[in-house]
Amino acid sequence: MKLVGKYVDKNGAGYVNLRPEDDEDMWHLYNIIQQGDIVRAPAIRRVQNVSATGSTESHRVKLNLTIQVSRVEFSSSGAPSSSADQASSPAGSSSAAPTTTAALHISGPVASENRHVKMGAFHTLDIESNRDVRIEKVDGWDSVALARVEESCVPGRGAEVGAVVCGEGTAAFCLLSQHMTLVTHRISVSIPRKASAPGTSQYEKAMARFYATLYDAFVRHIPYTSPSLRAIVLASPGWVREGVFNAMMTEAGRRGDKTLSKALREKTVKVHVSSAHVHSLVEVLKSPEIVAQLKETKFAREGIVLDKFFKMLGVDEMRAWYGPDHVRLAADRGAIGTLLISDELFRASDPKLRKTYVELVEGVQQKGAEVVMFSSMHESGQQLNQLTGIAAILTFPLDVEVVEAEEREAREERRQQETKMLDGGGAG
């Protein structure tokens, strides 16, 4: 994303002018824009003019609209997902690929005067890439938001790792970037099992067809030519990935696709996972081959920290806490060593709640602890969200019951003191 202009005063009021470029920037904007902000962006509005004779004429006008945000919606695929999930499970052959452009929709009443649109009329802005967006907040520019803006303007990203998670007959193509995991395409083919009486050749034929479909989908969806792609991960239980790799190499050789063969040979990493579902991407990020290559990338870091948290939960329950109340108690006592927090919490529509989380993060950072922000678009972020979205690894064990009891006592004492003062004041 490009930072075109910025003006923020020390109270946290001001504006920022950004130009989003790719899908990840949409995700960043989704996290920056909150309810109540004022956003200005180009839009196309259908304007109706009623002339004196009563005939209406409408034409589309391109203009810059400023709206006060009441709702922000993000979808990772531009095409609307079909609501007919009552329909049968994925068809035998691969389905048509949805567009991978992420879409961000911001709706709210119009806040500035202009020639064509009345004030207060509702409008939904569709944020487009390479068009400037201006975001103004009254007091929302806290450290977390500003850090996010900074992060998004760092150049040189793009999809870092392309992954294919496959099983016998199923494959999911994913692009992992710094902040997002996009599942671009899925294939699901029914493979007859070897138990079919007519002979085992049905199985092999179906597998050959599966490999062919996989090859076509791979060529279409994984950007193996782009230089920012650091690795191609083939993950599967069993040995499906070996078959996939061999099939792709032979096919690439047969079709004479030299760039693909080179890319496959150099960048492919074969990883063993326990299941063919997308959530086994977490295991991919933990595997030693990947860790060695992609140590410093954000999602590898996320995966490692989450793994550490779960291990701590198994080893010493009193040093691993989760849930906002518990983590706040731990933070008050200065016990937090690592704070795991998901960006889902910062998107909370209640600004007061968001402020408390920001204070929590700042407090923890001041005490010298580490804060890891998890992106909900990664599998590790999803797992953290399932766990309430906030968790902490403590530096020394604290028993929950004991801490809660102490808090309760302290509150009781305070209340008694207050009533005493009131009585004393009233009497005196």
Add this chain to the structure above:
Amino acid sequence: MGRLLYELGRIDEKTRVANERGSSKAGKSSFSWAWELDGTVEERERGITMDIALQSLSTPQRQVTILDAPGHKDFIPNMISGAAQADCALLVVDAITGEFEAGFDRGGQTREHLLLVRSLGVSQVIVAVNKLDQVNWDPSRFEEICGLLRAFLVQSGFPSSKTSFVPVSAMLGVNLVNCTGADALVLSKWYKGPTLVDLLDKLEPPTREIASPLRLPISNVFKGQSSGTGVTGRICGGVVQVGERLRVLPGDESAIVRLIDVEEQSVPWAAAGTNATLYLTSIDPNHLNIGSVLCPPSDIVPLATVFTARIIVFDIQLPITTGASIELFHHSRDVPATISKLIATLDRASGVVTKKNPRVLTKGISAEVEISLRAGTPSSPALSARPIPLEPFSVNKDMGRILVRRGGETISAGKPISLIAVKVLNTLPGIVLDVIS
């Protein structure tokens, strides 16, 4: 297994010789018997079973259908699909010093398999201690293995009256059908018990629920020789006849049964408990998937996305927290899910609630939890997950068993108690009522 089939006359000489020649050419002559059931190129190359194989054999008083299941860790999903169709278990363990220990210790598969099989409703187990000829038919080794396994079986919930042990050597063919011949001399000196076939003969088939509505979870789909698609599975309840119209769930499709094959013979009807192959017509094969369930249009299986279940947690390292992401296994289908709520922990024996809203579930605990199915993608707008056909345990025992796995190991097993978010379908296709409570 191959040897047993040969002894009982199920394999003809030509196949046996072909297997022997092929395997010695590939340098795997010791696998010649395994090649009878491991048919695919990859299985023979790697020397392991990857998917279940169905074979039937007859003993004097029983007709037995054998499902040879893979043992390897990665292929447990296939093993679960097979075990869900089973009535009894035949566990073959290796008597060679070190081999048995490797399989039986924590990292090995013996324990996991027994727990899985128990959770899927199997209570009769025959343990065949194989390769005893390699340890010179040592009776103390046999007793040692039996002792260890007996303790574990009782602990896992297998009634000891229904477990039996038998020493065999498959390579030499000793004690499979009979205990005679030169090779068997050493064994027959101290072992006077039944042979493997005798024990197979004594297995009791469980009661079949013929009166309940038809349920057939599909474990395999393939293209039949003539037109139509073939589906295989074990009938979990009810009776199916040729010409009947069946609904396929999940989905709106229905199909007509053209042929029913049981053990390679065409029959006009099949009842609960049989492994049958049905050839269906008037349905697009794309709608038939492994894991779908066939049922009569009048009595359809409810589809659920959220349900409560009573589970027992196995011996695991990492405790289960709220929101743990798991894989839910039901017959041949596995879907990603989460344990969305820990409702209460229960006493293992009585089922009385011991603690409400626990924070974590550690090993050995019995608990009531709420399980929600997950959509496949980590995207923020919640794509609703596809529901699966599921019935509470009280309604149908076979349809009401689920397994929970995470990170490559089975962490718990359970029974659905009540379905919360359910889609109830009208029998007329095209009209759908959503009931989400």
